[in-house]
Amino acid sequence: MFNFFNSLQLTWRAWLCLYTLPGLAIAVYSFVKSYKERPSEFARNILKAMGRETSVRQHLENILVYSIAGTCILLGWPIYLVWWVVESKREAARLVEQNKSDFDCAPEYLIKQLSPSEAESTSYIVDPLRKTPDVPFGHLNQAWGLFLCDMLDPRDELWSFFIPQDKPTGKWGNAHSGDISGFAKVQDGKILGEFITEGD
Amino acid sequence: MTAQVAERLIYGDKEIPLFTNPLSLYLKQTGISFESPHTANWRGYVGTWEIIESDGVGRLYLVKLLAHKTYEEIIGLSDVFPSLDKVFAHWFTGELRCPQGAQLEYIHMGYASTYEYDLLMNFKQGVLVEKHARHNTMPDREVDPANIPPFLRKQSV
Numbered sequence: 001m002f003n004f005f006n007s008l009q010l011t012w013r014a015w016l017c018l019y020t021l022p023g024l025a026i027a028v029y030s031f032v033k034s035y036k037e038r039p040s041e042f043a044r045n046i047l048k049a050m051g052r053e054t055s056v057r058q059h060l061e062n063i064l065v066y067s068i069a070g071t072c073i074l075l076g077w078p079i080y081l082v083w084w085v086v087e088s089k090r091e092a093a094r095l096v097e098q099n100k101s102d103f104d105c106a107p108e109y110l111i112k113q114l115s116p117s118e119a120e121s122t123s124y125i126v127d128p129l130r131k132t133p134d135v136p137f138g139h140l141n142q143a144w145g146l147f148l149c150d151m152l153d154p155r156d157e158l159w160s161f162f163i164p165q166d167k168p169t170g171k172w173g174n175a176h177s178g179d180i181s182g183f184a185k186v187q188d189g190k191i192l193g194e195f196i197t198e199g200d
Numbered sequence: 201m202t203a204q205v206a207e208r209l210i211y212g213d214k215e216i217p218l219f220t221n222p223l224s225l226y227l228k229q230t231g232i233s234f235e236s237p238h239t240a241n242w243r244g245y246v247g248t249w250e251i252i253e254s255d256g257v258g259r260l261y262l263v264k265l266l267a268h269k270t271y272e273e274i275i276g277l278s279d280v281f282p283s284l285d286k287v288f289a290h291w292f293t294g295e296l297r298c299p300q301g302a303q304l305e306y307i308h309m310g311y312a313s314t315y316e317y318d319l320l321m322n323f324k325q326g327v328l329v330e331k332h333a334r335h336n337t338m339p340d341r342e343v344d345p346a347n348i349p350p351f352l353r354k355q356s357v
Contacts, residue, residue, distance in 0.1 A: 200294025
């Protein structure tokens with residue numbers, strides 16, 4: 001390999017040019033991306049109306065900052081590339097976490113596995129004014145139907161759950177003023193869906 | 201977040217503000233959502249509730265609803281619950297909070313303002329279990345200088 005590079009007989013300037021080529025590509029890509037993400041004309045007009053348009057000095061400062069950043073990328077592009085890969089992975093992980101389903105139920109609150117008919121048997125509502133439909137889970141019957149429709153995989157299990165009042169729930173550890181109970185769609189011990197029959 | 205418009209509770213012969221949204225669980229379960237007409241009503245509706253006694257047991261009913269289907273179009277209770285004039289909130293287990301008396305502190309967020317006292321009612325599956333009042337005092341917002349980080353303290357010249 002060393003002999004191969006020697007046989008090319010390139011000057012140090014040529015080597016430097018070769019080295020900076022990927023850096024140049026990255027710098028151009030970054031600047032184009034940054035240009036595309038600049039505030040819209042509408043936003044610029046709003047800022048102008050508020051008397052906060054970019055001054056000549058700020059423009060000059062921006063040119064200086066972009067020049068320094070461009071030189072850094074041009075020469076230190078391997079470091080920039082590593083940083084970019086790490087940052088992309090971190091962003092992807094953040095997005096996965098953000099898009100994760102937010103259920104109140106957690107595996108520790110599951111009580112027992114049961115069949116839909118077992119769940120329905122104790123779900124009828126006592127309403128002396130007879131304003132509640134005489135169907136399982138009363139007004140929540142339609143939601144129950146939708147919940148069951150989503151349990152198509154043969155590995156799906158129906159579990160009842162109960163969360164005591166003082167326990168934090170969900171992704172953000174929300175507090176509740178009362179107990180929460182309902183049914184969960186479980187697969188391999190993992191919560192994939194929930195139907196809450198009582199809560200605040 | 202702006203302070204939010206309260207739900208209403210018919211209590212005795214009065215209609216009092218209610219700082220709890222008992223309908224939210226029902227809407228979440230059924231996938232119904234409304235349009236917010238302004239920043240003081242992010243949920244897009246205002247419900248009026250009543251505790252109706254039957255056989256010595258108080259139950260929570262939704263008796264009126266004004267909900268924004270769109271910004272302009274307002275729908276009522278019978279649009280969401282066809283052919284019903286009252287809806288038993290059997291899904292509600294938790295505490296209803298009704299602020300009473302003078303406002304001690306205004307907080308520009310949700311239902312976070314403090315009033316002289318709160319009427320608190322606990323429900324289990326829509327059935328009133330117990331109620332009590334809580335007297336509130338003016339929240340202490342005094343800042344202890346010792347707790348201020350050094351970089352935020354005024355530097356002596």
